[in-house]
Amino acid sequence: MKFSDELIAGINKTWRANHSHPFVQGIGHGTLEPGKFKYYLIQDYLYLIQYAKVYALGIQKASDLSTMTELSNSVNYILAGEMALHRQYAERFGVTAQDFEEAIEAPTTIAYTRYMLAEAQNGSLAHVIAAVLPCAISYAEIGAELAAIPGSLEHPLYGDWIRTYSSDDFAKSVQATVDLMDRLAIDLQGVERDKLKEIFLTTTRFEYLFWDMGNDVVDWPQNLLDAVTETV
Numbered sequence: 001m002k003f004s005d006e007l008i009a010g011i012n013k014t015w016r017a018n019h020s021h022p023f024v025q026g027i028g029h030g031t032l033e034p035g036k037f038k039y040y041l042i043q044d045y046l047y048l049i050q051y052a053k054v055y056a057l058g059i060q061k062a063s064d065l066s067t068m069t070e071l072s073n074s075v076n077y078i079l080a081g082e083m084a085l086h087r088q089y090a091e092r093f094g095v096t097a098q099d100f101e102e103a104i105e106a107p108t109t110i111a112y113t114r115y116m117l118a119e120a121q122n123g124s125l126a127h128v129i130a131a132v133l134p135c136a137i138s139y140a141e142i143g144a145e146l147a148a149i150p151g152s153l154e155h156p157l158y159g160d161w162i163r164t165y166s167s168d169d170f171a172k173s174v175q176a177t178v179d180l181m182d183r184l185a186i187d188l189q190g191v192e193r194d195k196l197k198e199i200f201l202t203t204t205r206f207e208y209l210f211w212d213m214g215n216d217v218v219d220w221p222q223n224l225l226d227a228v229t230e231t232v
């Protein structure tokens with residue numbers, strides 16, 4: 001069994017919980033409240049900025065030019081490809097990409113992204129890839145599953161999102177990361193593999209928290225947001 005398959009098989013219940021999350025199903029069936037989607041997109045834009053930096057740390061830790069090039073392609077795909085989707089939605093919601101970029105990061109966004117950055121900064125390239133892998137694979141799987149729901153691809157608001165995450169471009173970018181994980185794992189022993197499994201489980205759990213955040217619009221308490229002008 002490939003190491004990437006072993007990672008998912010070892011945490012199957014947690015893994016599937018993301019697919020059946022009400023927020024995800026709401027996108028697929030077109031029943032999600034647009035306001036929740038907008039809040040999620042803003043936080044996801046901020047998330048992707050940090051996520052691109054995690055991949056960039058991988059470039060620094062890579063030991064060959066071909067891996068560096070692959071990771072650099074991933075950084076470019078996130079910043080220019082995936083985030084273009086969010087910029088297009090910003091326009092549809094009547095705000096600018098800069099409004100998205102200048103939004104306040106919610107506690108979940110900070111916790112998830114800074115966890116990945118800490119593991120990436122302190123660990124090896126394998127740690128970097130284990131941290132980003134649930135994000136990559138789960139969106140590709142979710143995109144494909146939602147695309148199979150009749151009419152989902154034509155939904156006026158959610159169709160673009162589903163088309164992006166079920167696209168060949170996204171799948172190609174994810175496959176490069178999966179293949180890299182499998183190559184890196186070949187040389188690793190038990191304890192090192194266990195650490196990768198722990199990181200993979202943690203970021204899979206964070207994926208669930210991120211869907212929860214969107215579904216419940218979880219932000220800092222309003223009184224703290226109102227007091228923001230006191231500190232900036």
Ligand SMILES: Cc1ncc(CN)c(N)n1
Binds near residue numbers: 135139210
């Ligand atoms: C939280 C999250 N996880 C994963 C993806 C897919 N890159 C995303 N856009 N946002």
